[in-house]
Amino acid sequence: MKILILGAGGMVGQKLVKRMLQTEFNSVIPSNIYLFDLVFPHQNNISVNLIRGDLGDPQQIKKLAAKRFDIIFHLAAIVSGEAEENFNKGWQINLFSMWHLLEALKEEHINSSYEYVPKIIYTSSIAVFGPPYPKTISDEFLCAPQTSYGAQKASAELLLSDFSRKGFVNGISLRLPTICIRPGSANKAASSFFSNIIREPLNNKPAYLPVDTSVRHWHTSPRSAVNFLLHAIKIDFSNLNDRRAINLPGLSCTVEEQIEALRKIAGQNVVDLIESRPDPIIEKMVAGWPRNFDPKRALKLGFKSETTFDQIISTYISDDLGSV
Amino acid sequence: MKILILGAGGMVGQKLVKRMLQTEFNSVIPSNIYLFDLVFPHQNNISVNLIRGDLGDPQQIKKLAAKRFDIIFHLAAIVSGEAEENFNKGWQINLFSMWHLLEALKEEHINSSYEYVPKIIYTSSIAVFGPPYPKTISDEFLCAPQTSYGAQKASAELLLSDFSRKGFVNGISLRLPTICIRPGSANKAASSFFSNIIREPLNNKPAYLPVDTSVRHWHTSPRSAVNFLLHAIKIDFSNLNDRRAINLPGLSCTVEEQIEALRKIAGQNVVDLIESRPDPIIEKMVAGWPRNFDPKRALKLGFKSETTFDQIISTYISDDLGSV
Numbered sequence: 001m002k003i004l005i006l007g008a009g010g011m012v013g014q015k016l017v018k019r020m021l022q023t024e025f026n027s028v029i030p031s032n033i034y035l036f037d038l039v040f041p042h043q044n045n046i047s048v049n050l051i052r053g054d055l056g057d058p059q060q061i062k063k064l065a066a067k068r069f070d071i072i073f074h075l076a077a078i079v080s081g082e083a084e085e086n087f088n089k090g091w092q093i094n095l096f097s098m099w100h101l102l103e104a105l106k107e108e109h110i111n112s113s114y115e116y117v118p119k120i121i122y123t124s125s126i127a128v129f130g131p132p133y134p135k136t137i138s139d140e141f142l143c144a145p146q147t148s149y150g151a152q153k154a155s156a157e158l159l160l161s162d163f164s165r166k167g168f169v170n171g172i173s174l175r176l177p178t179i180c181i182r183p184g185s186a187n188k189a190a191s192s193f194f195s196n197i198i199r200e201p202l203n204n205k206p207a208y209l210p211v212d213t214s215v216r217h218w219h220t221s222p223r224s225a226v227n228f229l230l231h232a233i234k235i236d237f238s239n240l241n242d243r244r245a246i247n248l249p250g251l252s253c254t255v256e257e258q259i260e261a262l263r264k265i266a267g268q269n270v271v272d273l274i275e276s277r278p279d280p281i282i283e284k285m286v287a288g289w290p291r292n293f294d295p296k297r298a299l300k301l302g303f304k305s306e307t308t309f310d311q312i313i314s315t316y317i318s319d320d321l322g323s324v
Numbered sequence: 325m326k327i328l329i330l331g332a333g334g335m336v337g338q339k340l341v342k343r344m345l346q347t348e349f350n351s352v353i354p355s356n357i358y359l360f361d362l363v364f365p366h367q368n369n370i371s372v373n374l375i376r377g378d379l380g381d382p383q384q385i386k387k388l389a390a391k392r393f394d395i396i397f398h399l400a401a402i403v404s405g406e407a408e409e410n411f412n413k414g415w416q417i418n419l420f421s422m423w424h425l426l427e428a429l430k431e432e433h434i435n436s437s438y439e440y441v442p443k444i445i446y447t448s449s450i451a452v453f454g455p456p457y458p459k460t461i462s463d464e465f466l467c468a469p470q471t472s473y474g475a476q477k478a479s480a481e482l483l484l485s486d487f488s489r490k491g492f493v494n495g496i497s498l499r500l501p502t503i504c505i506r507p508g509s510a511n512k513a514a515s516s517f518f519s520n521i522i523r524e525p526l527n528n529k530p531a532y533l534p535v536d537t538s539v540r541h542w543h544t545s546p547r548s549a550v551n552f553l554l555h556a557i558k559i560d561f562s563n564l565n566d567r568r569a570i571n572l573p574g575l576s577c578t579v580e581e582q583i584e585a586l587r588k589i590a591g592q593n594v595v596d597l598i599e600s601r602p603d604p605i606i607e608k609m610v611a612g613w614p615r616n617f618d619p620k621r622a623l624k625l626g627f628k629s630e631t632t633f634d635q636i637i638s639t640y641i642s643d644d645l646g647s648v
Binding site: 099166 | 411415423454458463464465466467468469470472475476478479482483485486489490566567569
């Protein structure tokens, strides 16, 4: 089994590789794992293949596709903040590189003497949704994205579904909740404060809260995100009835509940490191974000996430505290 | 006011031009109306500008965009049957030409000394939806297309919405019901039998019904389709709250109800020209099509359609019978 991870240098990609090289993937020879990204931080000693490259280059994508991977994890993206700033770059990478990838894989499918149909596990996002929302978002709620990132994810989902329906590839789009608590430093995602206000205080650093504590949002841990990706391998996508974009489970909680969990686990002194610093731009963006889901299909398919924010903090402490 | 109609050579395009040159657009000078298409049947004597060209060519699109039209009707499409047969052509014309058009218009917007933001009225389709359906499809129902045509329309909608949200253009996507009764001969749309079974008998020709008479579908007349397009000009798109794809009103009826209306209007002899000839491929496709909608937003915006199939037949008789 040959596996490719696009965007393997990112936070989730790194954790996915680490997990694959630990328990669950004992059957996969590390030399059959290929990581693709622009840069690979902290990954010099590992036994897998590193390919440095740019998804914006259709020729590189063709060369990659020619390796005929059995499973392709597609985690590469221009994140929300950057896609909003750099309109063209966002569309080129988040949508058109998906087109070039699928076209190249279709050619491999057509030219293969056996039935080559790679499994593609694509990380989409709850950013495909836009307000106004019902109290909980059902699996049948429309995509009306209010960011370029969300529009790009939603249209890449449509491409992946249609190439899959035609039998050229076999894909699933996993609409990840906001990943919390992200280790390391903040990325350009506008949602990164949800992580910052917990991670920074736990590392004895101050953190700034740009929104009101009543803000409710939909979270999952990095560990659950990796679980989702690995779980997707086991699913028979033909049971998806051509609805291949899945709202994943997560935890709906308010910033206040996040802070309460931090207080319970780490004490008032740590909580005191959070300083309210309202940012009207972020407040406006957050007002358009989903707050709660009823992800029936995903639960039925066996996807699991945390049920309390205490668990999310504990996961951070056990997986990442002090390690970055 | 300068107006461009992309796909003006098609059935709806021709009717739109005719209407514009009649009553409603007395204020528009015909020399300010531009028609763009690959071919223009029966339109040699009219006083508007004809541009023969291919939307698949980004250079032609750039030249068009440079004319800075105030209103662009985008009716051009590879229809459902053809998009299913010719996968690449469908995506190139139905999605990528939209990208090239929007990019070219964005450049005009950026380079204009005044605030150039063209209004784009794009004909999308109920093919953006896929089964299973609720009894009636609400304005918040997900897009899960089960044809390439539907996926292309849904992703072009996302592009148009995002370019509009950014202020580069000002667009609306009109999700047209199946247009019935189409004059002339059948096109490559898989839904054309809904028209054939009425039009052919009314013209003393036999017609073949490929599905069961219990099949329910969502229809509007060509005249209503033109009304939708002209009505859209009057709408302030800033009231759409960035949900710019609109399910339009139509008539939900069964094939049996269609035939009953035909019997009432034209008699049993005419109905006898319809011959049942089940086609498993079309039956399977039709099983995936929407049957009924609750288009609250469109009704509130003032869009109107027929309420009985009798009206749809009468419209055909008055507008098109004998004229083709």
